Amino acid sequence: MQCLDKRTEIMTVAMELLAENGFHGVPMSMIAAKANVAVGTIYLYFAGKDELITELFQEVEKEIVATLREGFPTEGPMRERFLYLTGKILRFLVDNPLKFRYIEQFMNSPYGISMRRDRLLGKTVPNGIFMALFEEAIADHVVKDIPIIALFSLTIAPLIFLVRDHILGFVTLDEALIRQTTEACWDAIKR
Amino acid sequence: MQCLDKRTEIMTVAMELLAENGFHGVPMSMIAAKANVAVGTIYLYFAGKDELITELFQEVEKEIVATLREGFPTEGPMRERFLYLTGKILRFLVDNPLKFRYIEQFMNSPYGISMRRDRLLGKTVPNGIFMALFEEAIADHVVKDIPIIALFSLTIAPLIFLVRDHILGFVTLDEALIRQTTEACWDAIKR
DNA sequence: GCGAAATGAATGAACGTTCATTCGTTTTCT
DNA sequence: AGAAAACGAATGAACGTTCATTCATTTCGC
Numbered sequence: 001m002q003c004l005d006k007r008t009e010i011m012t013v014a015m016e017l018l019a020e021n022g023f024h025g026v027p028m029s030m031i032a033a034k035a036n037v038a039v040g041t042i043y044l045y046f047a048g049k050d051e052l053i054t055e056l057f058q059e060v061e062k063e064i065v066a067t068l069r070e071g072f073p074t075e076g077p078m079r080e081r082f083l084y085l086t087g088k089i090l091r092f093l094v095d096n097p098l099k100f101r102y103i104e105q106f107m108n109s110p111y112g113i114s115m116r117r118d119r120l121l122g123k124t125v126p127n128g129i130f131m132a133l134f135e136e137a138i139a140d141h142v143v144k145d146i147p148i149i150a151l152f153s154l155t156i157a158p159l160i161f162l163v164r165d166h167i168l169g170f171v172t173l174d175e176a177l178i179r180q181t182t183e184a185c186w187d188a189i190k191r
Numbered sequence: 192m193q194c195l196d197k198r199t200e201i202m203t204v205a206m207e208l209l210a211e212n213g214f215h216g217v218p219m220s221m222i223a224a225k226a227n228v229a230v231g232t233i234y235l236y237f238a239g240k241d242e243l244i245t246e247l248f249q250e251v252e253k254e255i256v257a258t259l260r261e262g263f264p265t266e267g268p269m270r271e272r273f274l275y276l277t278g279k280i281l282r283f284l285v286d287n288p289l290k291f292r293y294i295e296q297f298m299n300s301p302y303g304i305s306m307r308r309d310r311l312l313g314k315t316v317p318n319g320i321f322m323a324l325f326e327e328a329i330a331d332h333v334v335k336d337i338p339i340i341a342l343f344s345l346t347i348a349p350l351i352f353l354v355r356d357h358i359l360g361f362v363t364l365d366e367a368l369i370r371q372t373t374e375a376c377w378d379a380i381k382r
Numbered sequence: 383g384c385g386a387a388a389t390g391a392a393t394g395a396a397c398g399t400t401c402a403t404t405c406g407t408t409t410t411c412t
Numbered sequence: 413a414g415a416a417a418a419c420g421a422a423t424g425a426a427c428g429t430t431c432a433t434t435c436a437t438t439t440c441g442c
């Protein structure tokens with residue numbers, strides 16, 4: 001076992017445990033045990049629990065941005081591009097429930113709160129694509145004339161709630177429902 | 192100083208601290224200090240931290256249900272009744288940011304998760320009014336033919352996100368924007 | 383009416399547990 | 413052998429909870 005193997009293993013295991021049990025429900029010793037590693041070893045790769053948690057988030061964030069950019073049509077009808085993006089993110093979250101739950105944990109923890117604050121003016125990386133799309137849509141007058149952040153809430157919030165309900169088993173997000181709900185989101189914001 | 196005074200004071204102070212700092216960011220000693228009470232005194236009125244947290248939530252829940260029922264028109268056009276309810280809940284949350292943040296904390300904690308699970312079949316009290324409205328709307332074919340839980344997400348989720356952004360100062364939820372966004376929510380679900 | 387006894391609300395030091403982090407030792411690799 | 417990596421027992425801080433003690437107020441006996 002070499003350097004990168006252990007580091008990756010720790011991150012994989014930590015993602016699973018933290019997503020399922022919450023940040024406070026997972027002692028470092030638990031991560032160490034499941035990764036077949038000594039507690040001290042984790043501190044060879046991460047400065048502390050905080051850094052481990054933060055780094056895990058940044059990794060997922062990068063992955064989502066990459067997924068969204070991949071194959072995204074920069075031209076064409078606004079509605080199609082919108083449905084492409086929302087469908088893509090919905091599918092990613094449904095296919096990666098662990099990562100979804102991790103993001104939720106993070107966003108609702110002090111880490112996420114302060115991150116949101118820090119990004120008050122700077123652009124949030126994963127939403128950058130959405131924001132750009134909305135700005136274009138506003139300029140073209142194809143969406144309602146309300147603050148861009150409201151457009152964002154009307155779009156993203158239902159998707160997140162739906163994924164949560166899907167993971168909890170309250171609803172099944174198949175392709176048909178994904179289509180219907182993303183179209184409904186468009187109906188909400190279209191002029 | 193009598194019985195109810197102290198109990199009320201503890202609950203008021205706990206609501207503030209817990210809403211602002213999160214459940215794990217507030218030791219019992221902090222609540223005691225701010226309530227000008229000894230730590231042990233809290234245990235005279237509450238079995239433990241868990242019970243205090245749960246009771247606080249139930250109190251807010253009751254208040255919201257009462258607010259929603261108050262003046263709610265049981266007859267009339269579906270759209271008007273929908274806008275009445277969504278506007279009412281939006282105003283309540285904007286006017287009570289502390290309670291909003293507390294609810295968020297609770298819902299994203301193990302308490303809230305297991306509560307959601309427990310209510311899988313039973314009706315959630317605060318949403319019972321919404322659910323009844325949706326069922327009627329479905330029967331009347333005035334909303335889209337998608338699972339009721341999806342209708343719910345399309346409606347409630349954006350409102351919650353908007354309130355959060357309002358409290359953080361990203362947007363100002365005045366009467367005009369409340370009107371625009373609740374109407375947008377209706378556009379999302381209407382047939 | 384008045385002193386003595388009982389009450390129980392309030393207190394906060396002490397306890398036991400949990401957990402992140404450290405560091406002296408051991409193992410592995412070159 | 414020497415350096416790098418890994419180990420895990422030990423440490424100490426934080427926190428929820430307990431309980432022996434205090435004391436203002438009420439009740440009782442005369």
